[in-house]
Amino acid sequence: MPAEPSAPAETLLDVRNLSVSFRSEKGVIRIIEDISFSVGAREILSIVGESGSGKSITSLAVMRLITDPNAIIEGSIIYKGRDLLKLDPREMRDLRGRDIAMIFQDPMTAMTPVYTIGWQIEEQIRAHQKLSRRAARARAVELLGEMGIPAPARAATRYPHQLSGGMRQRAMIAMALSCNPSLLIADEPTTALDVTVQAQILELIQRLRRDFGSSVILITHDMGVVGTISDRVMVMYAGTVVERGPKPMVLAQPSHPYTLGLLRSIPPMHGERPFRLPSIPGSPPAPTARPAGCPFQPRCDFRFEPCGNRPPLFRHGAQEVACFLAADHLPDWDHERAIRAPGAAA
Amino acid sequence: MLLPTLRRLAEMIFVMLGISIVVFLIFFATPGADPAARIAGRNATPEILAQVRHSFGLDRPLPVQYALVMERLFVTRDLTSFVNRGQRVIPAVIEATPVTLSLVLGAAVIWVIFAIIVGMVAAATRGGITDRTLMFLGLVGVSMPVFWVGSVMNLVTQSRFHNTWLFHWVPGLGYTPLLLHPWVWFKSLVIPWVTLAILYIGLYGRVLRANLVEAYQEDFIRTARAKGLSETRIMFRHALRTSLITFVSMFGLDFGALVGGGALLTEVVFGLPGVGRLTYEALQNLDLPFIMATVMYSSFFVVVANAIVDIAYAWLDPRVRDAR
Numbered sequence: 001m002p003a004e005p006s007a008p009a010e011t012l013l014d015v016r017n018l019s020v021s022f023r024s025e026k027g028v029i030r031i032i033e034d035i036s037f038s039v040g041a042r043e044i045l046s047i048v049g050e051s052g053s054g055k056s057i058t059s060l061a062v063m064r065l066i067t068d069p070n071a072i073i074e075g076s077i078i079y080k081g082r083d084l085l086k087l088d089p090r091e092m093r094d095l096r097g098r099d100i101a102m103i104f105q106d107p108m109t110a111m112t113p114v115y116t117i118g119w120q121i122e123e124q125i126r127a128h129q130k131l132s133r134r135a136a137r138a139r140a141v142e143l144l145g146e147m148g149i150p151a152p153a154r155a156a157t158r159y160p161h162q163l164s165g166g167m168r169q170r171a172m173i174a175m176a177l178s179c180n181p182s183l184l185i186a187d188e189p190t191t192a193l194d195v196t197v198q199a200q201i202l203e204l205i206q207r208l209r210r211d212f213g214s215s216v217i218l219i220t221h222d223m224g225v226v227g228t229i230s231d232r233v234m235v236m237y238a239g240t241v242v243e244r245g246p247k248p249m250v251l252a253q254p255s256h257p258y259t260l261g262l263l264r265s266i267p268p269m270h271g272e273r274p275f276r277l278p279s280i281p282g283s284p285p286a287p288t289a290r291p292a293g294c295p296f297q298p299r300c301d302f303r304f305e306p307c308g309n310r311p312p313l314f315r316h317g318a319q320e321v322a323c324f325l326a327a328d329h330l331p332d333w334d335h336e337r338a339i340r341a342p343g344a345a346a
Numbered sequence: 347m348l349l350p351t352l353r354r355l356a357e358m359i360f361v362m363l364g365i366s367i368v369v370f371l372i373f374f375a376t377p378g379a380d381p382a383a384r385i386a387g388r389n390a391t392p393e394i395l396a397q398v399r400h401s402f403g404l405d406r407p408l409p410v411q412y413a414l415v416m417e418r419l420f421v422t423r424d425l426t427s428f429v430n431r432g433q434r435v436i437p438a439v440i441e442a443t444p445v446t447l448s449l450v451l452g453a454a455v456i457w458v459i460f461a462i463i464v465g466m467v468a469a470a471t472r473g474g475i476t477d478r479t480l481m482f483l484g485l486v487g488v489s490m491p492v493f494w495v496g497s498v499m500n501l502v503t504q505s506r507f508h509n510t511w512l513f514h515w516v517p518g519l520g521y522t523p524l525l526l527h528p529w530v531w532f533k534s535l536v537i538p539w540v541t542l543a544i545l546y547i548g549l550y551g552r553v554l555r556a557n558l559v560e561a562y563q564e565d566f567i568r569t570a571r572a573k574g575l576s577e578t579r580i581m582f583r584h585a586l587r588t589s590l591i592t593f594v595s596m597f598g599l600d601f602g603a604l605v606g607g608g609a610l611l612t613e614v615v616f617g618l619p620g621v622g623r624l625t626y627e628a629l630q631n632l633d634l635p636f637i638m639a640t641v642m643y644s645s646f647f648v649v650v651a652n653a654i655v656d657i658a659y660a661w662l663d664p665r666v667r668d669a670r
């Protein structure tokens with residue numbers, strides 16, 4: 001029996017019972033609480049959630065880039081059959097940038113300011129392949145061109161601060177793709193960009209799967225982005241997975257009150273923007289102050305007696321939901337509103 | 347790159363001009379003080395005063411006086427000491443310069459190498475016992491007065507342990523020109539170099555460590571790791587390279603100040619006849635022409651060092667280059 005009903009047949013990355021905690025003066029703080037997920041070959045998985053829900057920590061754990069000596073990482077991260085958490089640092093380093101590449105939110109600070117774009121791409125190529133400087137430079141220029149950067153040879157000689165945000169992110173992607181990784185982790189790659197550029201970058205990421213056959217973990221807090229490009233969606237809240245499933249299902253029938261709230265706050269892609277987007281009242285709990293039972297409880301309009309316990313992930317077909325409303329079947333919101341949250345019915 | 351450099355050099359000449367005017371005004375136009383009286387010394391007869399006044403052009407307008415003084419400083423270079431009559435000031439400064447340069451250059455080589463080692467090792471082991479030990483030693487180095495370190499060094503290497511295998515090679519105090527006896531030059535400078543370098547190793551080591559630790563918090567270090575680079579490469583090519591910007595600017599300024607006479611105490615303790623010691627003696631005797639010449643000399647080095655720092659800064663940091 002597959003661990004995850006919606007997981008594609010060919011699994012590239014399989015994260016099992018991952019927990020991340022940090023030792024501190026106040027004791028051990030649990031940031032990621034026992035999450036499992038997988039990514040299939042050529043699949044785009046979106047991880048979505050408000051800031052602070054643990055998306056970045058999850059992705060950094062996969063890359064083994066949590067350098068804090070107080071971090072405790074438990075579970076297993078199986079990539080192409082090997083547990084990344086058991087690799088020695090050298091093996092892990094060979095994998096990083098070559099097999100698994102990562103791009104970050106702000107390419108301005110994510111690139112070393114004193115080297116040209118071309119130099120930085122070359123550096124990554126030469127870290128993993130036996131290539132002359134010239135060949136590496138030629139490859140870098142070629143990649144920049146493929147990423148839609150005009151006059152790539154010239155762009156390669158520019159420093160990060162000399163490019164626009166969109167161009168920098170393209171350069172970042174070019175760098176990430178320089179060794180044909182099987183998995184690209186993109187942590188909020190479009191958050192710092194304006195809407196048109198955002199669409200172009202998403203288009204680029206989509207092309208990547210088409211042209212390079214890579215899988216992508218796309219981290220975002222924006223349901224609009226999720227709607228644009230993902231195959232599957234995983235919604236995180238307070239270090240846990242609250243809902244997961246194929247994108248069309250989750251978008252058509254969001255089944256966790258948190259997912260519902262996130263979906264209501266998408267700005268419409270076309271037409272007039274509302275003056276103020278509805279957002280979920282309140283804010284996510286600090287890792288030190290997570291409530292017992294369902295972590296979403298304090299902000300949930302639908303909470304009822306069972307919510308004092310931690311809800312497991314209930315499965316319904318390809319969709320999974322960590323909410324007691326979904327214990328027997330996916331919730332019917334009109335009905336639930338009518339009986340549990342009359343105030344929220346409007 | 348060329349144009350800003352030229353612009354910076356032109357600026358430098360301007361600053362030098364300004365400094366020379368200020369120095370001139372302080373020495374020759376301070377209200378209530380008659381420079382002629384100071385030049386002529388105590389108990390001078392009115393005739394001598396008049397003669398001094400005439401020879402320095404003190405009876406003429408200030409701009410002319412300024413031009414005359416500058417002429418005597420830089421063109422004819424015949425300004426003489428008030429204390430040791432007949433001793434020419436400029437040749438004395440020029441003669442002292444190689445001594446100071448030898449001292450400061452050697453110390454700088456030592457302090458740069460060791461400070462980079464200390465800073466990198468401490469940053470690489472941050473929080474650990476090695477880091478703490480190094481930072482403590484650095485603090486000790488910064489806190490020890492150079493005069494005291496020099497005296498202890500002398501005591502140890504010149505008398506207490508001079509006759510042991512460890513220090514019998516140390517020659518007596520004083521300076522031997524490099525071109526005369528290179529080996530003696532080297533041997534006689536080792537102890538002064540180390541003495542002068544200790545303070546700066548401590549200071550630079552601590553600053554570099556702080557910069558490196560800060561650099562390690564930067565996003566681009568995370569990117570470098572995500573690229574699969576080795577820790578050594580990340581340290582040298584990314585963390586150190588970006589931290590060097592502060593390091594280099596500090597170095598330029600300290601080096602300029604030291605060559606400009608800041609190594610005074612070290613020169614005095616080790617009997618090195620450098621510019622610092624010259625200034626020290628001139629100050630003790632209130633030897634006006636000497637003070638003026640050494641002040642001009644040191645400001646020259648500080649200004650040149652500043653300009654070089656600016657140029658190096660732009661060269662090290664492309665963001666600075668573009669801000670021009």
Ligand SMILES: Nc1ncnc2c1ncn2[C@@H]1O[C@H](COP(=O)(O)OP(=O)(O)O)[C@@H](O)[C@H]1O
Pocket residue numbers: 022029031049050051052053054055056057058068286287
């Ligand atoms: N080194 C650390 N020590 C303690 N807490 C941390 C550390 N790094 C991150 N956190 C906490 O982990 C939580 C999740 O962070 P993050 O993964 O960045 O969230 P997201 O990417 O979803 O916005 C945050 O509350 C943050 O404060």
Ligand code: SF4
Pocket residue numbers: 256257258294295296297300301302303304306307311322323324325
């Ligand atoms: S389990 Fe209860 S509190 Fe949690 S989301 Fe579902 S209804 Fe709300």
Ligand SMILES: [Mg+2]
Pocket residue numbers: 052055056057187188
């Ligand atoms: Mg994040």
